[in-house]
Amino acid sequence: MGALVASDITITILQQWISRGKRFVVGTLQIAATNTYTDNGITLPVIAKFGMWRQLDVLDIFGVDPTRGTVADYHDRYDKTNHKLFLFEEEAAAAGGPLLECDTAEAPGLRIYDFLAVGW
């Protein structure tokens, strides 16, 4: 299996609108099956795929497709500086403490998240 790259992430825009100088986009983010988590975050498709021209200020993954990812899930954070998606997981024989970043053997797909993006 290869490591997940931007081309393994499919962004589908469902709705978009503009309010007070910002673009708001609601859509889905699909992580392809079989490929594995990339250390230091999964590189996301270019911001134009999210409906933005200049910058992506907020990427909030709030929902999940009920057929793709409700039985188990990861904690996520958006790395705005590097435009990457970090996933965190529970550890085997956990020592307690924060969730650790997914290891590179983890295959998080096939998984479809709902997102809200704000930017321009």
Add this chain to the structure above:
Amino acid sequence: MTALAKTDWVLVVAESGFLGHKRYVGGTLTLPAALTYPNDGIALPDIGKFGLLRQMDVLRLFGLVSAGETTPPAPLVVLEAVAGLVESGAHSYKTTIITPDGEGLPSPTSNIVTTIEATHGKVTVPRPTGYSAKATHWAVYRTAADDDPDVGTNYVKVGASIIIATTSLLDNVADAARSGVAPVSDLTKAEYPSRYDKTNHKLFLFEEEASAAGGPMLECDTGEVPGPRTWGFYAIGN
């Protein structure tokens, strides 16, 4: 115990407005105590309850609301020289403060009093000090006669919650008439990640597993009791 249903939520819409042609709503969602997580997500209140008419595009739980109270100091209780129903033996007490957001953690253990039903069977418990303006009630928890005062679950509630204006409680309650153990942990110290299932208008909660095998968190099991718990939320829709 019964599984959580959409009618169990307490939904408070605190603010609303427009983002372009979309409606934005913010508020709190509260889960009550003693109900269990249902498999395949908790059904949410109808979108009309959120102030939306046709659809909910985004639902994000982003905040948590605690009782917001500091732990009260250890109460100094007074054994009264009158007959009463508090079983003969050694007893100790804890108190809590209650706000509209929930019940805070119990105080440290009080002094120990030794009751004799025929002659010293009642105990006066003073109202805790140091509560905030949000406090509405306080509550008293007591051990049974000669129970270990160092075991948190030995503290069982005496009577109903007491309005905050009442300055003391005269405990005249038999051990068997007590009901409800003291809170043993602050719900803000443990949390579930959540996802909104837009298709079915449900909320999924995930948890850490005992004997984890590693990998993603699993959906809560059906024995989990996630409430009482209050989250802040925002929703976008039409």
